[in-house]
Every structure is written in C-alpha cells, then in structure tokens.
Amino acid sequence: MIDILLATYNSSQFLDETIKSLLDQHHTEWRLLIRDGGSEDKTQEIIKKYTQQFPGKIVSFHSAGRSGTCENFSVLLSKSSAPYVMFCDHDDIWLPDKISKSLSCMKEQQQKYGDNTPLLVFTDKRVVDQTLAVIDNSYFHYQNLNPANISLNRLLVQNVPSGCTMLINRALADLCRNIPKEAFMHDHWVSLTAAAFGHLVCLDEVTILYRQNRQNVFGASKYAWRYFIHRYRQGGYAAILERFYQNVRQARGFYDCYKDLLDQEKKEVVREFASLKELSWINRRKVLLRHRIFKTGLRRNMGMFLWI
Incomplete structure (x- = not known):
C-alpha cells in the first residue's frame, strides 16, 4: 500500500486532471490523502466529490485557516501509515506507470540495503506548459541539474529530487514525520534526511508531466x-x-x-x-x-x- 499526499490551495483549474491521472495508474494499491490550505475557489467542492465517490481510498483533511505547502505536507506525513509514501503536486499529470516503476526500483533498493534503511527513489519529469505542450523532455536538462549530486553536502545548498517524483519508504517517512518551520520546502527536508541517514536513488525516467503555470509555488526556469x-x-x-x-x-x-x-x-x-x-x-x-x-x-x- 502507498499513501499519496496531495496539498491543495486554489487548485480547481487542474485538480480534476491530476486526480484522474492517479486513478489511471497501473498500480492501484494506494490511498490519496489531501489537505487543503484554505482554498477560496472550487477546490474543496472537487475534493468532496472524489471523497464521496471513493470513500476510504481518497481522504481529505482541512486546515483551520490558511496554511502553506510545507505545513500541509508535514501534516499529511504525520497522518500517513502506509509502508510507502509519495508526494503529489496539485497541477501535475502522473504517467500511468509512475507508481509501478518507482515501486519496482524501491523494492530493488530494499533488497540491497534492507527494509529498515531510509530510502528515497526519485525520477525525472517532462516540463510542459498549461496546455501540456512540451517545453523540455527532461527537467534535469532544463534546470541543468545533475541527479548524481545527492550527497548531504551538495543538497545543503541545492535540492535535486523533486517531491512530486519521490517515493519514500516507511523508515524515511518516520524520520521526517514532523517537518519544522525552518524547512524551506518539504521535499528539500526529505532529501536531506535521506542523504544523512540512508540512500537516494535516481530512476532516470520521466514519470510525470510537470506543468508550468502562474499558480506554481516554485516553478522551473530554464538554466541560462x-x-x-x-x-x-x-x-x-x-x-x-x-x-x-x-x-x-x-x-x-x-x-x-x-x-x-x-x-x-x-x-x-x-x-x-x-x-x-x-x-x-x-x-x-x-x-x-x-x-x-x-x-x-x-x-x-x-x-x-x-x-x-
């Protein structure tokens, strides 16, 4: 079982597409945990529609007021109990084999390092515009990132794995369950924790369409x-x-x-x-x-x- 964590805020424009791409996954043993940060559009209506349609499989939590991305993911991580955890952005499209490929890689690493070793698997992503037209077939190329630069010293100044491409095991999820306010972003904190106490592994394949739009909290800009x-x-x-x-x-x-x-x-x-x-x-x-x-x-x- 995999817990997929999804933080939303004013996400109505693309949220339907994102959730449908999760429902189209070849691997179906997952649960979607959503926390909304106080949306003022129709996001909560969309979430309610899916929680009613898929009770138990899609579960939502609401913050008392406005809450940021890092806080939402931290709360969702504390609610998670599955052996594996993934993070989902509110406007991306997951390719149908994203979960199955990441999980296969993870199980290979667990055979190598053991179930109790904190592990993080991450992948590349295709950069697209709002209409899903391709901007660059590789985020690593677009941002001039080397996925091999994942030692703790390198990650202190530059995060390489994107949260929306990550799959982490329970050993790592338990270690970084409570992300503090000093964390810049949840995925950077998780990467640091994996580098400090376990291993990060890059699966050099594209598994999502990473949409660039005005609502991105932290988007990608071409390295130039x-x-x-x-x-x-x-x-x-x-x-x-x-x-x-x-x-x-x-x-x-x-x-x-x-x-x-x-x-x-x-x-x-x-x-x-x-x-x-x-x-x-x-x-x-x-x-x-x-x-x-x-x-x-x-x-x-x-x-x-x-x-x-």
Missing part, C-alpha cells in the same frame, strides 16, 4: 544567463542573499532536529554550514570549499561564491 539576470533585476542582491540563507536556516533546523543521530562527519558539515552567517567573508568561503558544498553548474557556483 538571462535567468540569473532576471533574478537579479527582480529582487537584487538582497533577494539573492535571502534565498541562500533560507538554506542556512534550514540547515540550522536540521542540525537541531538530528544532531544526536548524525555521525560525526555529517554533524560537522551541517553545523558549520548552519553557522555560515556568523562567519567572516573569507571563512564562509573556506567552509564551502572544505566540505565541497557546491551547486550544479559553474554559473551557479560563481554566483554563490560572489554573493554570500
């Missing part, structure tokens, strides 16, 4: 010089610096949560990165170099070393 220029023009130095230090604050929260469980080497990496803001200009760069805390791509790393 004009992207960096656009980011600078949007918010300037302060905005770029703030985004970087969101990772640092997340690392501080991660250290506080897991310092008693981390091995000495990983504890040192996380602790020093979490203290980055307190260091001098030269010592900040020494920490990044000493622990090889790099992003994918020369331009990203040039920017990081220039701006922090």
